[in-house]
Amino acid sequence: MNATYLRTEVRRTLRAPRYFIFVIGMPLGLFLLFASLYGQGTQDGISGTAWLMVSMSVFGAMGAAVSIGGRIAGERQAGWTRQLRLTPMPGWTYVAAKAVTALLVAVPALVLVYAVGALAEGVRLPASTWAEAAGWSLLALAPFVALGIWLGHRLTNDVLGPLSGALFTVLGILGGVWFPVDQLPSALAGVARALPSYWLAQAGREPLAGTWIGWHGLSVLAVWTAGFTLLAARAYRRDTARN
Amino acid sequence: MPETTLAAGVRIRDLTKSYGPVRAVAGVDLDIVAGETVALLGPTGAGKSTTLDMLLGLTRPDAGSVAVFGRTPEQAVRDGLVGAMLQSGGLISEVSVRELLELAASLYPRPMAVADVLARADLTELAGRRTTKLSGGQAQRVRFALALVADPELLVLDEPTAAMDVESRRRFWASMRELTAAGRTVLFATHYLEEADQYADRVVLMAGGAVVADGPATAIKAVVGGRTVRATLPGARAADLEALPGVTAVEIHGDGIRLTCTDSDAALRALLAAQPAAKDIEVGGADLEDAFVALTSGATA
Numbered sequence: 001m002n003a004t005y006l007r008t009e010v011r012r013t014l015r016a017p018r019y020f021i022f023v024i025g026m027p028l029g030l031f032l033l034f035a036s037l038y039g040q041g042t043q044d045g046i047s048g049t050a051w052l053m054v055s056m057s058v059f060g061a062m063g064a065a066v067s068i069g070g071r072i073a074g075e076r077q078a079g080w081t082r083q084l085r086l087t088p089m090p091g092w093t094y095v096a097a098k099a100v101t102a103l104l105v106a107v108p109a110l111v112l113v114y115a116v117g118a119l120a121e122g123v124r125l126p127a128s129t130w131a132e133a134a135g136w137s138l139l140a141l142a143p144f145v146a147l148g149i150w151l152g153h154r155l156t157n158d159v160l161g162p163l164s165g166a167l168f169t170v171l172g173i174l175g176g177v178w179f180p181v182d183q184l185p186s187a188l189a190g191v192a193r194a195l196p197s198y199w200l201a202q203a204g205r206e207p208l209a210g211t212w213i214g215w216h217g218l219s220v221l222a223v224w225t226a227g228f229t230l231l232a233a234r235a236y237r238r239d240t241a242r243n
Numbered sequence: 244m245p246e247t248t249l250a251a252g253v254r255i256r257d258l259t260k261s262y263g264p265v266r267a268v269a270g271v272d273l274d275i276v277a278g279e280t281v282a283l284l285g286p287t288g289a290g291k292s293t294t295l296d297m298l299l300g301l302t303r304p305d306a307g308s309v310a311v312f313g314r315t316p317e318q319a320v321r322d323g324l325v326g327a328m329l330q331s332g333g334l335i336s337e338v339s340v341r342e343l344l345e346l347a348a349s350l351y352p353r354p355m356a357v358a359d360v361l362a363r364a365d366l367t368e369l370a371g372r373r374t375t376k377l378s379g380g381q382a383q384r385v386r387f388a389l390a391l392v393a394d395p396e397l398l399v400l401d402e403p404t405a406a407m408d409v410e411s412r413r414r415f416w417a418s419m420r421e422l423t424a425a426g427r428t429v430l431f432a433t434h435y436l437e438e439a440d441q442y443a444d445r446v447v448l449m450a451g452g453a454v455v456a457d458g459p460a461t462a463i464k465a466v467v468g469g470r471t472v473r474a475t476l477p478g479a480r481a482a483d484l485e486a487l488p489g490v491t492a493v494e495i496h497g498d499g500i501r502l503t504c505t506d507s508d509a510a511l512r513a514l515l516a517a518q519p520a521a522k523d524i525e526v527g528g529a530d531l532e533d534a535f536v537a538l539t540s541g542a543t544a
Contacts, residue, residue: 002349002350003349004345004346004348004349005346005349005350008338008342008345008346011337011338011342012335012336012337012338013337015337016336016337074336075333075335077333078333078334078335079329079331079332079333080332080333080334080335082301082329082331082332082333083329083332083333083389084350085300085301085320086299086301086320086325086326086327086329087320087347087350087351087393088320088321088322088323088350088351088352089350242300242301242302242303
């Protein structure tokens with residue numbers, strides 16, 4: 001993967017209106033709103049405001065990861081991926097560039113929400129903790145990147161848009177991104193702890209309490225990543241088969 | 244890169260591809276000498292696009308072989324020897340024309356300078372424009388630029404001037420002339436028969452998945468006799484006209500008749516003898532369109 005290719009991909013993503021609305025604007029706005037409504041008290045050993053801050057930062061990052069599916073679907077439809085097959089670029093590079101781009105454009109989503117947390121909402125953390133929270137959030141984004149790549153190769157854009165929106169919301173609610181899972185009925189709370197969205201949110205929050213998601217959380221994320229990667233690889237092979 | 248492999252040109256042997264019961268390409272043989280400009284003509288469904296797809300390595304043949312400069316199509320593409328302009332070749336959004344070409348150039352081992360590509364594709368003035376803000380003809384020039392940026396030895400163009408206006412088309416072919424003067428090999432499919440006639444060294448006609456004629460445009464015209472007789476003849480009957488000597492095809496449009504002839508002299512004498520009412524008579528050379536219709540209808544009948 002060459003630098004020009006990656007730079008162009010990142011620049012394109014940042015220019016898309018969808019990015020500003022769903023990855024930057026909405027999480028920031030919701031954080032400010034929720035912090036004023038529910039910012040009091042503590043949750044999972046951290047302040048309510050810090051808890052919400054991480055929630056909204058991973059919500060934006062999740063949006064960045066899943067939105068690459070829409071770009072892949074659109075570029076397949078437009079015939080761009082076919083055009084790329086007429087260049088010396090190996091096919092896997094296309095997917096790899098999309099994955100790296102998703103992670104890179106997730107960084108501003110995290111950092112901006114953190115910045116608002118620190119400057120406007122009084123969240124005070126050591127520099128190392130900020131870095132740990134961001135690092136773990138990006139690591140835990142892996143299953144969503146694979147999910148986006150899978151869906152992008154399976155669906156057309158008009159199906160993918162509403163579907164990923166719905167999926168995103170359900171994963172957010174059930175995974176305790178929006179409110180703590182212990183507020184869910186106990187059966188659903190069990191489901192939540194098996195979801196990648198739960199462990200994504202926890203991966204970002206645990207460092208604030210001086211802990212980490214542990215081997216169990218890491219395993220759940222690894223299983224989802226492996227599953228989606230397998231599905232993505234199969235969809236990619238089917239999509240690019242010369243028949 | 245050894246000259247000997249470039250000199251090998253393109254070699255297609257007994258190429259066959261079926262989709263279900265449909266034989267899209269049925270045993271095509273085609274040799275293109277390095278430096279040649281070849282037009283591929285044929286009606287929709289003739290197998291042109293499938294042939295091009297196999298030539299580019301996008302589609303796997305059922306049987307037969309393709310060699311591009313002595314290597315597989317995939318290898319030729321990997322070596323940066325091939326530039327292609329697909330009919331459906333999509334552009335990506337959120338980039339300017341220049342950024343798109345810089346991206347494409349970064350993928351090739353020996354790309355043409357982007358400024359050079361912009362100039363040759365007549366895009367210099369549009370370099371800063373977003374790809375989503377281009378007209379159909381402008382987008383088509385960007386697709387051409389994408390084919391050029393590899394600085395390829397073989398250019399494959401699928402209906403390159405579709406959606407271009409007359410002036411763009413003229414400039415496009417002027418640019419192509421410069422490019423081919425440098426010894427590049429070009430294979431283009433087109434619906435504009437006069438383009439094939441004017442710009443190709445050789446015309447390959449396809450119908451029903453097979454090559455039905457292959458030669459210089461002049462030779463293709465000669466195959467169908469090369470002359471037409473037009474006249475005004477109210478109440479003409481096709482059967483009477485078809486019976487005239489030297490006539491191979493008859494068209495009647497209202498009072499106008501059009502005879503395609505192998506021997507226009509004999510046909511004209513007989514016409515005047517048999518149909519004294521015929522007037523406004525014109526005799527002309529057949530154009531490529533006639534050759535096209537005669538040859539392809541013969542092959543599909």
